[in-house]
Amino acid sequence: ERATGCLEEALKLCDEPFQWEAMRLLSLTYKRRGNWERSAVLWEDMISWDGRRSSFPHVELAKHYEHRIKDYSKALEMVRRAFEVVDYLSSSEREALLHRKRRVMRKGKKARRSTV
DSSP: OHHHHHHHHHHHHSOHHHHHHHHHHHHHHHHHTTOHHHHHHHHHHHHHOSSOOOSHHHHHHHHIIIIIIOOHHHHHHHHHHHHHHOSOOOHHHHHHHHHHHHHHHHHHHHHHHHHO
């Protein structure tokens, strides 16, 4: 609880380069506490930042849509957007995104078959 308060305060007070890191840490704190909605809002805010292109918020939103919401098309869209907008992906990030893409596509097909 105390860490959450400190991070929320830091987000209000610190300069832009540090706000990104505060948002990242705060989103993970919310996630750990099961506050998925607040985490998702932060991830969406992080994606909308112009100067920062990171796979982190895309991956976290993809996980959220896949595991919590069970919206596989939105999860897949987050993976695709990560490939489109992130300036640089390490080989491990690229491999993790490809793995997530394959798994989400598989789950999406399975879900569509079970509703038919």
